[in-house]
């Protein structure tokens with residue numbers, strides 16, 4: 001860092017500077033670092049502003065991940081599952097890994113700043129311009145933290161509405177070795193869903209951003225409903241709006 005600064009600015013004093021030079025050097029360094037930080041923040045702000053963001057909500061096992069896969073194939077979104085990002089943190093033995101594992105086993109919600117930072121890292125590092133944020137926000141606190149850190153709201157919110165019985169059946173037959181796919185944890189997740197997730201759903205309904213989709217039926221039937229909703233967003237049908245959009249899918253050709 002010191003070496004880089006000295007190379008970059010002729011005004012930065014050498015390491016063995018006289019005592020009188022030090023405050024001057026520090027103040028220049030502070031200005032330099034503050035400018036760099038401001039530039040990075042502005043760049044991030046302008047990127048965030050131009051993204052198309054869709055939140056995908058629904059109870060445990062309602063089919064969020066399954067439908068996200070179909071949306072990705074058809075509309076070229078990048079899929080960010082908050083749960084998957086947290087599981088990746090656990091698998092990588094990161095600083096918060098052990099604490100996250102305990103929270104997931106209990107079906108509780110990981111502190112907002114941890115999850116939002118993981119999402120932020122993905123949004124900033126990807127070149128995609130449209131994202132599905134699956135399984136987030138899970139509480140009003142999550143939602144507010146996202147607005148504060150990312151500086152914006154989603155363009156649309158999908159809510160997969162599924163009867164509890166069906167959700168329990170799907171989770172118990174998922175067979176992916178998840179630590180929270182057992183009846184005890186599912187009961188806790190359903191309580192958290194009722195008490196903390198649903199207020200977020202209601203918030204977006206009041207704001208006119210919510211699209212409620214019945215999650216009963218086959219995967220294809222449910223995806224048809226999603227396509228009906230997306231057909232109202234013309235910007236999503238235009239390939240040129242996202243350079244990273246893959247091949248136009250057959251589903252879109254049919255329309």
Ligand SMILES: Nc1ncnc2c1ncn2[C@@H]1O[C@H](COP(=O)(O)OP(=O)(O)OP(=O)(O)O)[C@@H](O)[C@H]1O
Pocket residue numbers: 058059060061062063064065066067083135170171173174175215216217218219222
């Ligand atoms: N329409 C459907 N009919 C029957 N099974 C389905 C349907 N959609 C998804 N499933 C199955 O139900 C299970 C849960 O689906 P999925 O993982 O997509 O749910 P989820 O909402 O992402 O759950 P979680 O919040 O726990 O991550 C999976 O095994 C999936 O294959």
Ligand SMILES: O=c1ccn([C@@H]2O[C@H](COP(=O)(O)O)[C@@H](O)[C@H]2O)c(=O)[nH]1
Pocket residue numbers: 060081082083084086103104105107108109110111115134135136137138142180189
């Ligand atoms: O924003 C989030 C998302 C997830 N969690 C925790 O992870 C599990 C599993 O999430 P899935 O979306 O079902 O994969 C969830 O029960 C929470 O414990 C979270 O805290 N915050």
Ligand SMILES: [Mg+2]
Pocket residue numbers: 064065081083135
């Ligand atoms: Mg999922």
